[in-house]
Amino acid sequence: MDPVRRPRGRPRKPVLLDTAGLGPRRGLHDQAAERLRALIVEGTLPAGAALVETELSAALGISRTPLREALKLLAVEGLVELRPNRSPRVAELQPEAVTELFEAIAAIERAAAELAASRITPAELERLRRLQTEMEAHHAAGDLAPYFALNQQIHALIVASARNACLREAHEALHARAEIARRRALDSRARWDESVAEHRAILAALEARDAARAGRLLADHVGHTGTALLAGLTRPDAA
Amino acid sequence: MDPVRRPRGRPRKPVLLDTAGLGPRRGLHDQAAERLRALIVEGTLPAGAALVETELSAALGISRTPLREALKLLAVEGLVELRPNRSPRVAELQPEAVTELFEAIAAIERAAAELAASRITPAELERLRRLQTEMEAHHAAGDLAPYFALNQQIHALIVASARNACLREAHEALHARAEIARRRALDSRARWDESVAEHRAILAALEARDAARAGRLLADHVGHTGTALLAGLTRPDAA
DNA sequence: TTTTCGTGCTCTGCATGCAATTCATGCCAA
DNA sequence: TTGGCATGAATTGCATGCAGAGCACGAAAA
Numbered sequence: 001m002d003p004v005r006r007p008r009g010r011p012r013k014p015v016l017l018d019t020a021g022l023g024p025r026r027g028l029h030d031q032a033a034e035r036l037r038a039l040i041v042e043g044t045l046p047a048g049a050a051l052v053e054t055e056l057s058a059a060l061g062i063s064r065t066p067l068r069e070a071l072k073l074l075a076v077e078g079l080v081e082l083r084p085n086r087s088p089r090v091a092e093l094q095p096e097a098v099t100e101l102f103e104a105i106a107a108i109e110r111a112a113a114e115l116a117a118s119r120i121t122p123a124e125l126e127r128l129r130r131l132q133t134e135m136e137a138h139h140a141a142g143d144l145a146p147y148f149a150l151n152q153q154i155h156a157l158i159v160a161s162a163r164n165a166c167l168r169e170a171h172e173a174l175h176a177r178a179e180i181a182r183r184r185a186l187d188s189r190a191r192w193d194e195s196v197a198e199h200r201a202i203l204a205a206l207e208a209r210d211a212a213r214a215g216r217l218l219a220d221h222v223g224h225t226g227t228a229l230l231a232g233l234t235r236p237d238a239a
Numbered sequence: 240m241d242p243v244r245r246p247r248g249r250p251r252k253p254v255l256l257d258t259a260g261l262g263p264r265r266g267l268h269d270q271a272a273e274r275l276r277a278l279i280v281e282g283t284l285p286a287g288a289a290l291v292e293t294e295l296s297a298a299l300g301i302s303r304t305p306l307r308e309a310l311k312l313l314a315v316e317g318l319v320e321l322r323p324n325r326s327p328r329v330a331e332l333q334p335e336a337v338t339e340l341f342e343a344i345a346a347i348e349r350a351a352a353e354l355a356a357s358r359i360t361p362a363e364l365e366r367l368r369r370l371q372t373e374m375e376a377h378h379a380a381g382d383l384a385p386y387f388a389l390n391q392q393i394h395a396l397i398v399a400s401a402r403n404a405c406l407r408e409a410h411e412a413l414h415a416r417a418e419i420a421r422r423r424a425l426d427s428r429a430r431w432d433e434s435v436a437e438h439r440a441i442l443a444a445l446e447a448r449d450a451a452r453a454g455r456l457l458a459d460h461v462g463h464t465g466t467a468l469l470a471g472l473t474r475p476d477a478a
Numbered sequence: 479t480t481t482t483c484g485t486g487c488t489c490t491g492c493a494t495g496c497a498a499t500t501c502a503t504g505c506c507a508a
Numbered sequence: 509t510t511g512g513c514a515t516g517a518a519t520t521g522c523a524t525g526c527a528g529a530g531c532a533c534g535a536a537a538a
Binding site: 027028029062063064065066084085086 | 490491492493494498499500501
């Protein structure tokens with residue numbers, strides 16, 4: 001009928017959130033949630049900022065409907081605070097919340113490590129060893145950013161090795177807020193040497209398939225990380 | 240100007256989800272999510288059922304927009320499965336998923352009990368004792384429904400006593416699916432005597448402020464419950 | 479008979495319109 | 509000057525319109 005199929009409804013804007021052909025083309029709300037999550041974590045949208053629907057939807061090149069859906073998802077993750085008939089705000093991260101956050105992450109990772117001790121495959125263990133080696137190299141070289149990226153990959157891999165979707169999803173849901181805390185804390189390399197050593201001990205416990213030890217070591221490690229971040233957040237109260 | 244303030248736009252339907260003046264008047268999407276959650280848990284919407292937006296929105300007396308928002312929330316909770324360009328379906332609860340679910344709940348409740356051992360207030364402990372007494376009375380009388388209600392209240396109170404919002408929210412998110420498993424399992428009173436005794440031991444550990452013991456006992460208790468439910472779900476495969 | 483393509487319908491995904499609520503400004507009275 | 513209320517603008521919450529994707533049914537070809 002009409003060989004030229006141009007969208008009649010409206011000339012689509014030069015979208016800001018096009019996935020560049022990477023993913024399996026999810027809905028706009030999903031892309032918007034991912035983009036907003038990144039903007040909040042990296043601080044482009046600062047804590048307390050009002051998220052006006054019309055502004056944001058225009059900035060992202062989408063309409064208010066998928067944006068609203070994305071905001072509700074971020075509210076579940078605790079990144080955004082919804083208030084009835086008011087503009088949503090980027091959630092503030094109170095010090096007590098950081099404590100609670102890392103208590104929860106420690107709980108999940110302890111259980112994950114205990115399960116992983118018996119469920120982790122040799123291939124996964126080998127990958128953990130490689131990540132650990134690489135991370136230590138970055139540690140030795142003093143490269144902070146790749147160190148953190150690998151650190152995070154290690155934790156994620158341990159959780160994945162537990163073969164438990166509920167734990168993995170709960171862990172992912174908490175991850176964004178932990179990342180915010182990590183970025184805001186000054187003096188990020190304070191606990192560096194200690195942390196690398198703890199990672200080595202955790203890896204050894206997993207290799208020995210010692211569930212209790214792996215769980216305890218990982219929970220303590222996360223707890224120490226939380227304490228250190230909290231100190232880096234509260235002591236020098238410069239925003 | 241106009242003393243009679245009738246809504247001009249559209250005669251509002253005799254809504255099916257009016258909160259009856261109970262809550263603080265939340266949005267329709269929130270009410271819809273709550274209603275749908277109940278319908279799925281109680282089995283009115285059976286596993287695998289297609290959730291057609293137009294049908295559901297008509298049934299609930301709302302439009303598709305808030306319904307879609309509610310469905311996305313339920314998808315995060317794992318109650319609904321969203322598929323691109325297809326009707327969402329009520330999620331099936333596979334046996335492996337039940338195992339994972341109770342592993343995760345055990346992890347969260349263990350951590351909660353450990354924290355609660357030092358944070359629980361005398362008033363909360365007193366309330367726990369009363370709930371335990373009441374639950375034992377229903378146990379002795381053979382009243383299944385109130386027993387389960389109290390059982391659930393006890394677990395929720397222990398988690399609340401941990402004073403950790405992240406853990407509490409993660410626990411709540413998993414609760415609906417656990418309730419589904421509980422309802423579907425036949426022979427729900429199989430482990431009854433054992434379960435009541437375990438609760439007594441958990442309460443004693445909390446009263447003694449013994450974090451490790453409370454955590455271990457509660458995690459084991461949840462694990463046993465999961466195992467029993469799994470057996471009740473898989474053995475007699477009659478739906 | 480089986481496979482493949484075409485046709486139409488249904489339903490989702492997104493955009494937009496409209497009313498109610500909220501917040502800010504300014505006026506009036508004390 | 510200060511407190512209280514009216515008025516208007518800004519913004520959310522919900523409803524609906526519209527295009528496209530997916531599925532079913534059926535016809536035509538192998």
